[in-house]
Every structure is written in C-alpha cells, then in structure tokens.
Amino acid sequence: MSAPLLVARGLGKRFGAVTACRDIGFELEEGEALAIVGESGSGKTTLLHMIAGLMTPDSGEVRYRLRDGAMRDLATLSEAERRALMRTDWGFVHQDAARGLRMNVSAGGNIGERLMALGDRHYGRIRQSAAQWLERVEIPIGRLDDSPATYSGGMRQRLQIARNLVTAPRLVFMDEPTGGLDVSVQARLLDLIRTLISEMGLAVVLVTHDLSVARLLSNRILVMKQGEVIESGLTDRVLDDPRAPYTQLLVSSVLAA
Amino acid sequence: MSERAYNFAYLDEQTKRMIRRAILKAVAIPGYQVPFASREMPMPYGWGTGGVQVTAAILGPDDVLKVIDQGADDTTNAVSIRAFFARTADVATTTDTREATIIQTRHRVPETSLTENQILVYQVPIPEPLRFLEPRETETRTMHALAEYGVMHVKLYEDISRHGHIATAYAYPARVAGRYIMDPSPIPKFDNPKLDNCPALQLFGAGREKRIYAVPPYTKVVSLDFEDHPFERTKFEAACEFCGARDSYLDEVVTDDRGGRMFVCSDTDYCEKRQAAQSRKAAE
C-alpha cells in the first residue's frame, strides 16, 4: 500500500486569545474522502485553510505527496510551487461559488482557464473540453458562453466544480459545497459530487456542518468542537454509534428527513 | 528670473546614469519591466515623460533625432517634444526616418524599415499588459515572475466566444524572447509584426508608471493568439489617396459632413517620400 496522500500533525492556530485549532492530526489516503464536521466556531474552516496552504499554522505541519512521490511539507513550498499545485493537483470548492469563479468571464472561459494556464493554445479544443465538462456537471450546453452571473446558485456550484476538476486533480478541498442551496438542489448536487469522486478517484477533504452531507460523501469523519477533534473514525461507525457525548448530541439533533 | 543653464538634454548626469542602468537591465531581460525613479519633467505625466527620459539618457551631441506622434512629425505633441530637445540639447533633428539615429514615437512604428544604427523609443502610458485584468501591482509582479499568463488567454478566449475574433485592435500583447509578455504601447496591431526580429534596438519608457522595458535587436516577438485563431494583421480596404500605398497604416479623414471620407498614410515621412519618387518618375 502506498504512502498516504496527505498527513497533518499537531496543527494549531490562535487568533489573539482565541484558540481556533489545537493539536489536530490525521492521514488521508488517495481516493479517500474525509469530512470535518462541527458547529460554527468549531475551527473546521480554519483547519481546512491550514491544510490547503491558505493560512500558516502556528504549530504543526502538513505534508503532501507530490506526483513524483516526494512528501513535501507545505510550509516549505515556494509561491511558484504552491500556485502550480493549486492549478493542477488540487481543487478548492468554495461555499460561495462566486469566490471560486470569475464572474465576468463566460462558463467556457472559467473552465478553460486552467487549461490555458497550462499552455493549451487551441481555442476549438479548449472550448470542446469546456463543453464536455459542462455536460458532465449537467449544465445545458447552450449556457457555455454565458457568464455565471446569469446562473442559479446550484448551477454556479456545478460550474465551480467543473472548473476545478478539468485538470484531473488528486485532492479536492470543499468548504460547505451545498451551503445556502435549496434542499432539492442540494440533493442533486451531492449526487453529482459523489459520482465524480468515485469516477475520478478523488481524495476529498470536506468541511460541513451537515451530517447528512458527511454521510453521503465521506469515508471517514473528524468531529470538532472548540478547536479540538473529539471523535474520529469511519463515517458510518461514528454516525451510527457515536461514542463522545458531543457527537451523540450532534447526531441526535439532526432532524429526521 | 533669468533662464538657467540646463545640462545637455535637461537631465543631470546622475539621473541619466540611473536611467541607463535601468535600460541595461531591460535589455538584459527582454520584455521585463524595470522599475526606475522617474523624474518630474517639465511636461505632464502621460504626455511622453517616459520616452523623453529614455531619449535624454541615450542622446549624444552627434545624434539625429526624429519625433513622431500618430506617425506624423507635425502633430502638436511631437512638435513640442522635438522643440524641447532642440532647446535643451541643441541636437540635429529630422523628419526623415532614414536619417535619424534616434526616433521617439507615440502610438506608431515607422513604415520604413529600421537599421542596426537606430534606436526606437516608444512612449508608453500603461506598461502592464495584465493591468486591466488585474489592477494590483503586487499580483501582476508575481504573475510575471511565475509566467502565470493563463488569464491573458482567457481574455482572448472571451473575445472569440463573444465576437468571433480577438477584439484587441491596439496595444496588442506579445511574448518577447519566449518569456515575458509585454504591452507594445498603444500601437495598432498592424504594427506588431514590425517588432519581431527588428534590427534596431527598441526601448519603452513609461514615466508616470515608472517602468522601462526593451526589445534587443533581432529578438523574437510573437503576438498572442490561438493555434486556430492566429494573429491577423489589419488590412485596409482603400489605398492612400496621396501616394497610393496599399501596405501602410491609413488615417481616415472626414472631408465633409455628408459622410465623405478619405484615407491617407499615417506615416507622413513615408508618404512624402513615395509622392516625391512618383513625381520624379513622372518627370522622366
């Protein structure tokens, strides 16, 4: 079995007197989906940003296995390396799709950007790849030249996903990917995400406050409370048989569907 | 207060040295924008102070200076700048492209081919080709350093999807020596091919933005495009009304208020030479 794809150890972060994260660690395998759940203020978003290299931890480290097999400490990456990683091997799906898209650029341009950044210079082929991805995320082809400003929330999220997956990344970070969307729209989107994860063998680190999202998309789960991991394990096990009192509370307070 | 004596070409020698150092760096890294401490000049920012500083730094007493604006020697700002150098440097000036050793230009490249003995100095308003896609200097500097130019092609992609063509008519971005993307100044894209493999040294000065960049002689300059939407040179439907040229950039002149139009060469020197040659031929 190969080395894990992502290893976090002893991650900590403080904002003034507030400890957002304390001593967090986990390992992520290739093709594995990890959910980080907790209420707002639990530190899960801070953790996600540290893992994705968007925020510097006060303590601890994050190591990632590059395509050539080398394990690299994210803190030692140069700006060039970090950006290259962001453009090829990684994806980041924001809760607010507008943050992860160019709102004044067409859907085709949004999806094609990574390809162009990597040197693709054939308009027709770029357009075709963009069109194929649009279909794959179930957006009507006729919307290829429209700007995402004209899209619904659900469609924007799909576009954001397509934009991230066009370079077949190995690891995708997701921050409340279905947050703020209608329940029915959520369901279809989750279905799409689950299919793509499986088809593309993606590793995923997913932050959500919604346990049903965690159950649907993830293999393993970290439950956070006030900056600490209070329980972790296989998603089904933790949600069916929660051991920590807080987890029990979380699980029991989920409204029956 | 009596008129003070100014140093040759207005700038003091220290300042010229500073500018020449920046020019050398620019020549060493083709297309890279070198920051320099632009001086306050007696003409407004945006009116050619960058070009004037570059010219002042390289001008010598034996140089012959030509100054054009929109391709013509007689436009007001070209007149003003030429007068400035005549006054502060007492240098020989000319309207003949072939006679000039230094040509300072705004928005055009001369139609007459340049030689190894010549330097072309461009006046540049906005040196940063990425500026309108990304207003922050901190970000564009990083993008150049990492050769992160994907966003430029996104803009071209958008043009094609919206208009069927790349919709940039002037200040058309180009890749220099296969590395840096530069803004060639607001010359019409018609002139872009002239930058490629040019025997003359090409210097670009942006006074207000405080940047100098360069294309050394015989350097590869490739205008951005897509494989299936290659860069296309503008073609005019008409010929010059005065000299009949079909291969020069033409100005459209409105002749009456009923839609009357006429096309004439923008490069006045080129046009006059052709007319003179035609008169000689007619006389034979």
Place this chain on the structure above:
Amino acid sequence: MYVAVKGGEKAIRNAHRLLADKRRGRRELREIETAEIEEQLALAVDRVMSEGSLYDRRIAALAIKQARGDLIEAIFLVRAYRTTLPRLGFAEPLDTAAMTLRRRISATFKDLPGGQVLGPTFDYTHRLIDFGLDAPAQTETPELAEAVAETSPRVTDLIARDDLIEREARPEAGAPVADITRDPLAFPAPRDARLQNLARGDEGFLLGLAYSTQRGYGRNHPFVGEIRCGEADVELFVEDLGFAVSLGEIAITECQMINQFKGGDGHPARFTRGYGLAFGQSERKAMSMALVDRALRADDYAEERKGPAQDEEFVLSHSDNVQATGFVEHLKLPHYVDFQAELGLIRQLRREQDGQPEASQQEAAE
C-alpha cells in the same frame, strides 16, 4: 482638394502667445504682484508649497501667478523646478515640540499646559460674504499680547507618559529613510514612504478618503489630539563643524490624531495614532493626511482592509495630482490612430453580424 494638415508648430506658438495675453488680462487693470499673492493669498501659497514639495513662498506665489490661479498647474511648475535643484543634504528631523506656536488646539482636553490658542482661523467665522472687501479698506492692526512663556508639550507626549498611547517606532540611528523621489514606490510600502506620498498628495483626494473613514469605510474613531501651526527650525548637521546649524524657519502645520485603542493578546490597551504634516497653515490637509495614515496602518492593528482609504495600492497610486492630471488630461492628445484601429474592428464585426461572412474572411486572411 484636401491638403494634409500642417502648421502644428505655428499653432503652438500662437497658442502660447494667446495664453500670455489672457494671463495678463485687461491692460487697464494693474498687474498682480507676486508679493501680493504671497501675502494675501497665503493659503494658496501654502498648498502649492506642500504639494509642490518645495518650501519657497516666492516661487510658489510666482507659480500661482504664471498658472493664472490654477493651483495644480502651479504645483506642477514647482515640482518641475524642484527637480532641477541641487541636493545639499538632509535636515535633522524637525522638532515640533520646540515650535513657535501661532495656533495650538486639542479636542481631547479642555485645558492643558500651553493652553488652547485659536490663532488666525476661519473656524468660528460666519460664512457670510463680506462685500466690504470688494473695495480697498483699512484693516485694523490688532494689538498683540506678550508671548506666553509657558511650555506647550505635545498632547501625545502627555498621554504617552501614562503609557496610554502607542509609541512611535524609533528607527535606528543612521537607518536609511525612503525617498520616493529617488526610488519608485513598491508595495507593500514602508511607513516613511507612505507618509512622504501622503504629504505631497492632493488635498481633495485625501479629504474625500478621510471623510469616507468617518462615514464607516474603515472607521477608526479619531480624536484630534493636537493641531499645531507655527514655525519650526530647519537644522543641518555640518560634518566639518561636528554639530547642527540652523538654516532658518519654516511654517508648518502638524496634526496628531488619537484613534481607536487596541490591545489584547497579552498587550495592554493603548490608543493608536495617525500623523499629518504640511507646509504653512494647512489644517485640512494635515488632518486628512492623519486620518488616511491611520487607515493605512491596518496591518499594524490586525484590521481588515475593507474601505478604500485602507487600500494601500489604491491610495498611494492615485494621490499625486500632478501624475493624475497628466494622465487624465493626456486624453486630449491625438489618439486617432488607435481610434482608427477600433473603427476598423467594429466595422468588421458589424459586417459579420449583418451576414456578410465571405467578404470579411477575405479581408481578414493574411
């Protein structure tokens, strides 16, 4: 028959002559004297010196006369003149604590050592146009009282004694100071470069930005700790003598803003500050500069940069009115070559839209 336009040179010469005539105006009116501008339009002179970045009342007054009262044009003249002047050295930092005070007020204390000295100010005048000024009149020469011997310590020094206000960082002796007229500004900019940029910045631009902070675009709860107007000594350290020599006095206005206190995370709560300095009596400028200075220090206080006044690149890139007017007004220069290129493109696109693809393809082909 159409003849190509010529005569640009002649047109320019005639324009200059016409301008000189307009500047002088009706010959039956007396020509304004530079000394009159210097004396009776003193606040205009102060602004031109500050933004022209040159302390010389006569040059500033002359520039205003030459510029027909257009202050930004006058500032431009002063800047261009300044460039030609030789540099002899750097003055010692001005000791504003030792200023001769003409005006000194503080909004943070009712009374304080040295007192509140109103000085010559418009502050409490009623803004009613005085038609009596239209004709020359006798203005009374007020009796002057004895100068007060009391010292006037800086308000910020008083509060600092109790350690309630942040200390200005003391640079190491001999550390180089940024010079934005010698090195191009780079971002992020150090505070010395920022303050230089703001000192020469356009009063109107800074005023608008300062106003915006008060209205919520990056609010920092300012109080005027102190405004001082008066003369300060300019001293030059002479190597050969081994001590500093006074070169004379300059009139300046200094504003110290006392802002929202910060603390926590182990640091005791302290007031924060903003600083403004201008030549002459230029309170609006000094105050606006102090508010914008504080706004730009967002990183020092872990403040989120949300308002335009906190956006360093935006503020510092657009504060110079000589640069700004140059570029805005450059639009008057001929741009017909580029416009021609746009015309060509738009015609091509319209042809294609109107359904003549073959014609345009032929034209577009190399």
